[in-house]
Amino acid sequence: MSTVKQQPAMVDFKQLQQQFAAYIRAPHTTAPPAGIEQRRLQVYSELFFNNVKGFLDTAFPVLKTLYSEPDWTGLARQFFSNYACHSPYFLLIAEQFVSFLQDYQPTAADPPFLAELAHYEWAELYIATVSSEQQLPALDQAELNGDALDNTRLQLSELAMLCAYQWPVQQICVDFQPTEPAQPVFFLLYRNKQDEVKFVQLSQATLLLLNHLAEQPGLTFGQLISAISPQLPGLTAQQLQQGALPLIRDLAGKGAICRYLV
Known part of the structure; x- marks a missing residue:
C-alpha cells in the first residue's frame, strides 16, 4: 500500500x-x-x-x-x-x-473572590442566553393544589441553575470587597416566561431539596420529601412538607419547576 x-x-x-x-x-x-x-x-x-x-x-x-x-x-x-x-x-x-x-x-x-464572582456573573449570562432543547410543560394550578403534587412527577427547568458560593458574591461592588469568606450563600437562577433572569437565595435545606430534584428528576413531591428527610434529622416529614410546599408551588408557578418528561 x-x-x-x-x-x-x-x-x-x-x-x-x-x-x-x-x-x-x-x-x-x-x-x-x-x-x-x-x-x-x-x-x-x-x-x-x-x-x-x-x-x-x-x-x-x-x-x-x-x-x-x-x-x-x-x-x-x-x-x-x-x-x-x-x-x-x-x-x-x-x-x-x-x-x-x-x-x-x-x-x-x-481580589480573593475572583473565581466565584466571575462564575456568579457568568451564570446570569448563561441562563439569559441558553437555548432549551424542548419546552417543558408548566404545571397548572390544579396540579399544585391539594394532594395532586403527590401524583405529579417534577423536574427542575432546563432554564434554571443551582449555585453555591463561599463569598457574598451578590453584594460585592467597588465599595464592598470582603477579604475573608463569610457564610456560604446559595442561589437558584432561572429564566421566567418573560425571559428575565431571576435569583432566589436559598437556605441549606431548600438547596438540598432542589439539588436532589436536579439530580433525580421525575420524583413526586412526596418522594422528594422522603428522599431528603434522612439528611435533615432535625425535622419531621410533616415539617418538611409544610416548609417545602410553598416553595415548590411558588417556583412551579414561575416556571423554575416543571412537569417531568421522560
Missing part, C-alpha cells in the same frame, strides 16, 4: 498558520511569521484581542470595575494568550474565561 506524501507547500502553509496564531495570541513574546508585513500583523493582533476583551468587559461588568484598566487588560491578555479555547462562539468565551480562572494563580492585583 502506498502512502501519499504531504506536499512541501502544505507543510509550509500549516506551519505559517501556527506561527501566525501564536503571534496573534502573544505578540510581545512570540517571533512574527516571516513574509507578513508587521503593520498587518499588529492590526490582526489588536483586532482579535480587542474582540475578546470587549466580550469579557460586557460579560463581567462588576468584576471589571474592581480592577484598574491596566490590571484588567493584563488579566484578559493572560486568558487570551495562555488558555486553549475550544469553541469559536463568542457566547462561550465567558464560560471559558470562568474555566481559565479555576487554575489561575491570583496576584496581588486580583
Whole structure:
C-alpha cells in the first residue's frame, strides 16, 4: 500500500498558520511569521484581542470595575494568550474565561473572590442566553393544589441553575470587597416566561431539596420529601412538607419547576 506524501507547500502553509496564531495570541513574546508585513500583523493582533476583551468587559461588568484598566487588560491578555479555547462562539468565551480562572494563580492585583464572582456573573449570562432543547410543560394550578403534587412527577427547568458560593458574591461592588469568606450563600437562577433572569437565595435545606430534584428528576413531591428527610434529622416529614410546599408551588408557578418528561 502506498502512502501519499504531504506536499512541501502544505507543510509550509500549516506551519505559517501556527506561527501566525501564536503571534496573534502573544505578540510581545512570540517571533512574527516571516513574509507578513508587521503593520498587518499588529492590526490582526489588536483586532482579535480587542474582540475578546470587549466580550469579557460586557460579560463581567462588576468584576471589571474592581480592577484598574491596566490590571484588567493584563488579566484578559493572560486568558487570551495562555488558555486553549475550544469553541469559536463568542457566547462561550465567558464560560471559558470562568474555566481559565479555576487554575489561575491570583496576584496581588486580583481580589480573593475572583473565581466565584466571575462564575456568579457568568451564570446570569448563561441562563439569559441558553437555548432549551424542548419546552417543558408548566404545571397548572390544579396540579399544585391539594394532594395532586403527590401524583405529579417534577423536574427542575432546563432554564434554571443551582449555585453555591463561599463569598457574598451578590453584594460585592467597588465599595464592598470582603477579604475573608463569610457564610456560604446559595442561589437558584432561572429564566421566567418573560425571559428575565431571576435569583432566589436559598437556605441549606431548600438547596438540598432542589439539588436532589436536579439530580433525580421525575420524583413526586412526596418522594422528594422522603428522599431528603434522612439528611435533615432535625425535622419531621410533616415539617418538611409544610416548609417545602410553598416553595415548590411558588417556583412551579414561575416556571423554575416543571412537569417531568421522560
